Amino acid sequence: MPSLTRGRRPARKSDDERRAEFEQRVLRAVEDLLADGTPYTEIAVQKIAATAEVARSTFYRYFPDKSRLLIRMAELATSDLFAAAERWWSAEHTDREVGVRNAMSAMIAGFRRHRYLLLALSELASYDRDVGAYWRGRVAGFVELVRHRLEADRAAGRVAPELDPAATALVLAAMVERSISTAFAVRTGISDAELARTLGRSIWLVVYGDAPAGPA
Structure with a gap:
């Protein structure tokens, strides 16, 4: 028994x-x-x-090999980082700059947690073929998400008709990536909160700063 x-x-x-x-x-x-x-x-x-x-x-x-290792580690480290921005671009933008500022805060916090790994990724992406292909593909996927959102906003009259969705998506993604990478690569004296506020305001003004006036 x-x-x-x-x-x-x-x-x-x-x-x-x-x-x-x-x-x-x-x-x-x-x-x-x-x-x-x-x-x-x-x-x-x-x-x-x-x-x-x-x-x-x-x-x-x-x-x-170490290239595959870095790619997988970057996938783990950036999953939450990208998710914060992707949620904002998929949500209703009724809270003006608050939502995008919070998304930038989450991205910056994620970058800070994994800053050494992500700075290494940024460096190797410039000369390692496999790492570069992975990172360009990851960023390109995010750019496509933003482009589709901007196209929908333009069709609905929520942004200026002159706004080019493809070019704007590319510029915004590059601005965020390089701003955060530079802020962690050198001592700028800029706090995480101020960086998030400035990025959030910049994104909001680029997208909605010259949007058509709503109904009276």
């Missing part, structure tokens, strides 16, 4: 759960190693595996 006092065995973790835990350990290890100023290209796989306390064989099973 089975013992009534014997504890139940904990449920075995699924492959997805084990992978998620593994990736989070590697993400923390990479960010810890980058935090001391070591360039990403100079961090050896052996060092990453040792810091994450994983076997090199396990590491290579998930990440065949």
Whole structure:
């Protein structure tokens, strides 16, 4: 007869759960190693595996090279960062600058949490083919979201008819990306709150600053 006092065995973790835990350990290890100023290209796989306390064989099973590693780490680090902006562009814009300022605050907070990794991503994207292709594709997807929203707003008469959705979407995405990256790459003396307020105001004025007057 089975013992009534014997504890139940904990449920075995699924492959997805084990992978998620593994990736989070590697993400923390990479960010810890980058935090001391070591360039990403100079961090050896052996060092990453040792810091994450994983076997090199396990590491290579998930990440065949450091480019793929950086891409996956960037996917994890930017998921919330992009989601904040995407939610605002998909929502009703009835609160003037408040909503976009809050979205910028969330993006900046996400960048601050993962700043070392995202600065490394920005650097490698300029010369690593795979990393560059990933990042350009990610930004391009966001630009398309903004373009579609601006097209809908123009069709509904919510923005000036002269506004070009494609060009405006590209300019706004580049402005936000470069502004946040520059603010974290050098000491500007600008607070996160002020950066969010200024970006939010800039976006609002570009999109709605010359919008047609509403009904009296």
